[in-house]
Amino acid sequence: MTEISAQNRQPAKGTSSLAARVLELVASGEASSRAELAALLGAAPSTISLTVGQLVERGLIAEEGTQSSTGGRPRKVLRLGGTDEFAVAADLGGRHARIGVVSPGGRLDRVSTVPFVIADGPEEALPRLAETLEALAEERGRDRLCGVGLSLPGPVDIDSGAVVLPSRMPGWNRFPVAAWLEERFGVPAAVDNDANSMAMGEHTVRSAEHRQSIMVKIGSAIGAGVIVDGHLYRGATGAAGDITHIRIDGAADIPCSCGKTGCLETVASGAALVRILRERGVDVDSLEDVVRLVTDADPEATRAVRRAGEHLGQVLAANVNFFNPDAVYLGGILSTLEPFVAAVRSRLYDSCHPLVTEHLTIERASLGPDAGVVGAGQFALQRAIAHSLRNIGAERFSLPAHRTP
Secondary structure, eight states: OOOOOOOSSSOOOSSSSHHHHHHHHHHHSSSOSSSHHHHTTTTOOHHHHHHHHHHHHHEEEEEEEEESSSSSSEEEEEEESTTEEEEEEEEEEEEEEEEEEEEEEEEEEEEEEEOOOGGHHHHHHHHHHHHHHHHHHHOGGGGGGGEEEESSSSETTTTTHHHHSSSSTOOBBBBHHHHHHHHHHHOOOOEEEHHHHHHHHHHSSTTOOOEEEEEEESSSSSEEEETTTEHHHHHHSSSSSTTOBBBGGGGGGGTTTSSSSSSTHHHHHHHHHHHHHTTTTOOOSSSHHHHHHHHTTOHHHHHHHHHHHHHHHHHHHHHHHOOOOOEEESSGGGGGGGHHHHHHHHHHHHHHHHHHTTTEEEEEEEGGGGHHHHHHHHHHHHHHHHHHHHHTTGOOOOOOOOOOO
């Protein structure tokens, strides 16, 4: 097995950033030819050809078949070396986990939903999940497993691979999830928060033209992931995209789980909708109850969900005006409700400059509930790639410098 492995970080000092980007683009499926790599990276075709050739020599990239071109000779199709390699991944929720096998390019196989009680804490919950993922790997071929990825419903410190001060994950604070997985599986593990994982998963399967996007997950809580020029943008401390605790007028002085008042989460999240409807005398115990009522056209629930969409749209509008993305993708259970999606879309068109929305895509995540699994798997594959470059000493590639686009 080609050893491809450790977290979504920049390559270690001495490795070639160009080689790493080539591998990343091929792994994600964004590029499958030298010409596409040259266009995306703004590098000279000769530079890309040399880089690809050296990666082929070391077994990290393989060439096979041909694809049609607009002229000239047919292009060789590029893929990661060891095409049978894969990662197992899971997207964790409060009571269930979505699991599957993720291959380079974002292909998802053997996907299913399994019981997972996050409130049990990592010491009890992770071993049970690991057994399920190990069985999945055995079915596919354990010797070809190159990484494990987890999408977590809380803020994640990427360097330590741990959740930090999560509001709905008792017992998980600072638990070294990535290190625990690496010791258990013997392969690199990548962990990230659910919104970032969904952003990466959706980006992997989307058109290459959409290289600037915002993914918003709206479930019991709210989160967002930001893609800038084809990369997940983390910000200075890894907290980029945290729109949850932006204060809005509509939230007044409602207490939030962060300890402050007036946050978006208090009026636009699934947990907020359950609380709001209960206060109005509606018989709901869970977000699933809210979804059922809206699906049955209950007027009170529909009105509450539409209002939540307006609140989210208000916060998103400021971010969309500032960032000017190609697309806004909506994921999570509330994104399945048309009144919610319509309210978000309407608020964005109302509040954003026409130039910003002229070509803006606003729609549900095409991967639906699988976006987080695909993203977690892609993070694991990226970490595997970075590990391979370090192991073979990519500084020995003697790669030429490439121009900035």
